Amino acid sequence: MATLWSRWLLTILLVIVPACFAPAPPASPSLPECSIPCGGEYNCVDIHCSWEPRPDLEIPTNYTLHWKPANEEGDVINETIFNGIIRRVHFNHGELRVWVQAKNQHGSARSQDALFHTADIMKxxxxxxxxxxxxxxxxxxxxxxxxxxxxxxxxxxxxxxxxxxxxxxxxxxxxxxxxxxxxxxxxxxxxxxxxxxxxxxxxxxxxxxxxxxSTETAPEGELDVWRDCGISQKIADCFVTWKKLPISQAHGLILGYEVRLSYSNRAPVLENVSTAEPKDQLACEETHCHFTSSLKDISSVSVSAYNSRGATVPSYLATPIPGKEKNEQTIHLVMNEENLTVSWDLPSQLSDNLKEYVVQYKEAGGPPGRGFDWIKVEKSQKTGIFKGRYKKCTPYQVSLFTVSNNSKVHHLSSVIGYSLQGIPSRVPSFKVTSIATTHVTLFWESIPLSKQEGFILYYQIIVESGADGQKVYNVSVTSPQQEDETFELLHLRPGHEYEVRTRAVTVAGPGANETTKFKTKDDEDFGPLVAVVPVILLLVVICVIVFLYSYCRGETKACPPVLPCFSNKVPDARNSHIFRHMKHQFNDSFGWICIPVNEPQPKISLLEVLEPKPRASKSFLKKPSDPDGLTKLVVGDGSSQVDCQGEQREEAVKEEGHGTDHRYGREEYSKMIDSDEERDREEENREECWSSSEEEQSVTGYEKHFMPTAREVQEV
Missing domain, CATH: 2.60.40.10 (Immunoglobulins)
Structure with missing residues (x-):
């Protein structure tokens, strides 16, 4: 039973489906329109008929014009395509019935009949x-x-x-x-x-x-004047621009513009620029013009348009409020290739000084005047709508301004918008700026705004190493106009080679990679240290030699010309700088001659001298006030005094001749003789000059040679 039903259904489909897809007859033509043209090349005799054919381009169709008297049977046919002429010999004056028939290989179709009197169709x-x-x-x-x-x-x-x-x-x-x-x-x-x-x-x-x-009249109204500052908003990059007057306000052909420039440091200048022969000062686009001179050093600008009958009243450019531009209000964009809608939130309380809002857009990287437009919005509104064609993958900076009643402009906010975003281009430069054992610093130039193709969400850093595999870092972008970026790679292996790639990422996907390679430093890198240490040691040796030479060198005759530091003689303790400075502080008014400038004068506040008791073979002078041979000398801070006796005695001792130190008149320690005769002779000369060879009674020879005697201390 099911088989019979299937066969019956299949038979029906085979009959119906071909009929549905079979070629159809042509469509019916439109009602023909007929007239008898008169004059010129027409003789006011023949009837000309026309109709609108509806041919099938795949199937050839023939059209024929049919007519017959309205009150007669039969017809006379004149076959033609798309139009037809009924010759005078083929009809009689009176009422006619006319129609058109279309025919192809699949059938035919007929238009409606047109019924008219031949006397009423004369044209x-x-x-x-x-x-x-x-x-x-x-x-x-x-x-x-x-x-x-x-x-x-x-x-x-x-x-x-x-x-x-x-x-x-x-x-x-x-x-x-x-x-x-x-x-x-x-x-x-x-x-x-x-x-x-x-x-x-x-x-x-x-x-x-x-x-x-129509006749011209003087233009009316005012020009819509604004400034084109590009993306930077710097006054040096700003140009005054204005929209052309509509026909309803121009009242004639605008012949040119008068631009009056007022400077802060010189007299105003009136520039007359013609539209017939544009000079370098004027550049006009389809809807607006701009003056090519920058607004730098210009305090105010006014512009008016003129024709053969007169000029408009001057329109003044609003002055920006000085100060740093900053975003103070959030604006929202809805942008496609044909429309741009800008919206913002109105303040809770409108200022009485607020006149209007100005919304502008500027194509990033475009020259002045191109890709730039603005509209003025009433202060009670919060939406601005632009109509135009916006390029794909091109950044547009949209800005919102307020204009006060005293023509002051305040910038509220700026954002970047795209009609359609694409894949960003490659970063211009990528390199490693510093390398350490476990970290490096990467640097790359940000993609210029005009080549970003969309909002850059982040820069992607891809690090590859055979030991560590692959690691990916995403570096966020703080501003679409940021100039450069840096990133520090941490926790690297010392002495390993790495390959690093960077690329920008937008909503459309990542851009092309920029690659660099580097190798981290080893843990113990003594190469630079080995090269530096010998140089440092050499400098230290030179400094020591120079210091010793400066320290030991005599500057005047009061100081020895020979370097005692390098003398083969045994040094005399009485020539100690400390001892001699002590004498100069109290006795010598010219002692500064012998004192090196670079050595500060010592200050001796208390000196305790202990004299030993005389031996049996030696005679000593002992003061009554010091029965034990102990003498105390207290020296306070006082003004420096000079005693030249020491210098004179040094000169005298040098003359005594042989066997002595020719600088200080003292024999070498190994040749010293402790005798009463020598001591008596030195005691006689003590009043004339300080003795440089007086011997002390000492327990040991070392103390006698290097330490000053009690008398020397007391004399001071």
Whole structure:
């Protein structure tokens, strides 16, 4: 049973489906329109018919025109394609019935019948139009062709429009041969057409379009003036710009602009720039113009437009409020290739000084005037809408400003928008700036805003090493106009080679990679130290030699000219700088000659000298006040005094001759003789000059040689 049902259903489908997809007959043509044209090349005899064919481009179709008298049977056929002419010999005056038939290989179709009287389808040529331009109106007149056919004038239609418009304004069934347009727009081109009929027949075709320009008047209103500062908003990059006047305000052909520039340090300048022969000072786009001189050092600007009849009142450029630009309000963008909608939040309380908002957009990297527009919005509104064509993957900076009643401009906010985002380009530069054992610092230049192709979400750092594998870091971007980026790679292996790649990422995906390679330093890298240490040691040796030479060198005759530091003689303790300085502090008014400048003078506050008791073979002088041979000398801080006796005695001792130290008059320690005779001789010379060879009684020879005697201390 199921098999029979399936066969029956299949049979039905085989019959229906081919019928559904089989080629159909042609569509029916439109109702034919017929007339008897008169004048010119037409003889007012034959009937001309036309219709709108509806052919199938894949299947050839033939069209034939059929007609017959309305009150007779049978027909006379004139076959033609797309149009047809019924010759006078093929019809009689009176009522006719006309139709069109379309036919192809799959069938035929017929239009509706057109029924008319041959006397009512006469159509004359269009009238001849003349134009008159008055000061306050436009007037046209025409000459109908009814007189040529000895017919009376019927009714006429007139239509007109301004140049560039698509729609016509039409007045119909006029009984006169003139028409006036009152109060036309000044200096505007108007287009006119006229058609007429006679007392019998059809209205003629429309005449050719006739143009007439209205009279100019002085322009009215003010120019919409603003500034184009590019992306930076720096005054040195700003140019004054203005929108062209619409036709309704220009009232004629704008011949040029007057730009008045006021400077802070010199007299104002009036520039007259012509639109007929633009100079370097004026550049005009489709809807606006700008002055090519920068606004740097300019305090105020005014612009006016003029034609042959007059000029507009000057429009002044609003002055920006000085100070650093900063974003104070959030704005929102909805942007595609044809529309840009900008919205913001109104303040809770509108300021009485607020006049309006200004919303502008600027193509990043574009020259002045190109990719730039602005609109002014009432202070009670919070939305601005732009119409235009916005490039794909191109950044546009959208900014919001306020203008006060005293023409002060305040920048509120700026954001970057894209109609469509793409994949960013490669970073311009990528390198390693510093390398250590376990970390390196990476540096790369950010992609310029004009080449970012979209919002850069982050820069991706990909690190590859044979030992550590692959690691990925995402570095966020703080600003779309950031100039450069740095990143520090940590926890690296010493002495290992690494390959690093970086790329920018947008919502459309990552861009191309930029690659660099480096090798970290080893743990113990003594190479630089080995090269530096010998140099340091050499400098230390030189410094020590120079110091010793400066320390031991005598500067005047009071100081020994020979270097005692390098003498083969045994040094004398009484020549100690400390001891001699002590003497100079109290006795020598010219002691500064022998004291090196670079050695500070010592200050001795308390000196305790212990004299040993005399031996049996030696005689000592002992003061009564010191029965035990102990003498205390207290020296306080006082003014420096000079005793030149020591210097004189040194000179005398040097003259005594041989066996002594020629600098200090003291024998070497190994040759010293402790005798009463020598001691007596030194005691006699003590009052004249300080002795440099007086011996002390000491327990040991070392103390006798290096330590000052008690008398020497007491004399001080």
């Amino acid at each position: 004359l040529l269009p009238p001849k139009v003349s134009l008159v331009n008055h000061q306050e109106s436009l007037e046209i007149s025409w000459n109908p062709t009814c007189d040529d056919q000895q017919l009376s004038l019927g009714k006429c239609d007139v239509r007109y429009r301004t140049e560039g418009e698509q729609l016509w304004l039409e007045d119909q069934n006029l009984l006169h041969v003139s028409y006036t347009v009152d109060s036309p727009e000044p200096s505007t081109v108007y287009e006119f057409q006229v058609r007429c009929s006679c007392d019998k027949g059809l209205k003629s075709n429309w005449s050719a379009i006739h143009n007439i320009r």
